[in-house]
Amino acid sequence: MSYIEKKYRLKITEIFEDLPSLETHLIELLNRNSVKVVDDIASVCAKFNKSINLILKKYYPEIKEMKDKLEIKSVLKFYYDLIDKLTDLVRNIENFQKIDSEYYDKLIEFIETKETLIDGKYRTICAQELTAFYDPASRANLEKIISEKYLMKSKQYFTIGSLEEEIKKIAKITGAKQVSIMEVSESHKKHLESAESIITYTISDDKDEGILFKIGTELKQYLESKKYYVVVKSGLVITNAKLLPDKN
Structure with missing residues (x-):
């Protein structure tokens, strides 16, 4: 493992270790079952997004060890889904000014089962993706799909609400x-x-x-x-x- 890879692997670990404090704060906000904390939830979501983007754009591309790639990618996938869920929550609150309490409960459950999801569901998905990516025939097809999805994502936005x-x-x-x-x-x-x-x-x-x-x-x-x-x-x-x- 190169010096830069070791350094960036450590940076990723440090960022991941800082995120549980945000999760704790987020659970406290969700437990209030109140639309009044929507700005605070959006702020937490933005912090998650900033950290994950930093890893994805700056540090992750330098990681070459497959074991490390799988571990990091599995954690990232959990946070991708968390950010999506929080974005959806904020959007619905701003549009309808109310949310069923079950919505909050499901989000809390998702956060509290983080380790189980990462070690199970997300690790399985990421292992399949990495296997496909490093198989020459599958990689060409996968890169095309990723490119198309990224292009669509960069040009499309939510259209619900004013x-x-x-x-x-x-x-x-x-x-x-x-x-x-x-x-x-x-x-x-x-x-x-x-x-x-x-x-x-x-x-x-x-x-x-x-x-x-x-x-x-x-x-x-x-x-x-x-x-x-x-x-x-x-x-x-x-x-x-x-x-x-x-x-x-």
Whole structure:
């Protein structure tokens, strides 16, 4: 095992070891059975997403040992599903303002059976995927499927709920603490003549330009997929989409 592989394997382990504290906090939020904590749940989801993306994009590609790849991939798959479930929960709360208590219970059960799922269901799935990937004939087919799925995922967004709801959901899942939609002013039209609305957002750490950039990028991609024009500034999105402004 190379030096860089050992180093990155350790980094992945450190990230995984930090996540149970988030899980504990998440269970506390879910146990409240309240839609009032939706912003807190979205914030936790964003933190999970940030950690998993860091592993996936920076560290995991350097891991070559099959045993390590299987172990890491199995854990990642659990968190993929958890993030999907949390995203769905946030979306449903924002759309309907209520959730059956059973929904919370199922999520808590999913988190509490994490180790069983990783050692059983997810390890089996990942072993099959890795076996297929390293078989030359299967690999070519699998790479094509992955490429197509990634392309679809990068261009498609949820369409349930109003445009305003979707914008706020995307921003919060990406890391925004607060999101506001306002009417455009003349000063903003200097950047986009056809501007109709502005979207502002704040984050916990105002100095984290990376998160601000990511939120702006996600909103830009979403709105452009809807055929709107967009200009992104730090903490601000200007668009020609005619959005319903928030009430003061």
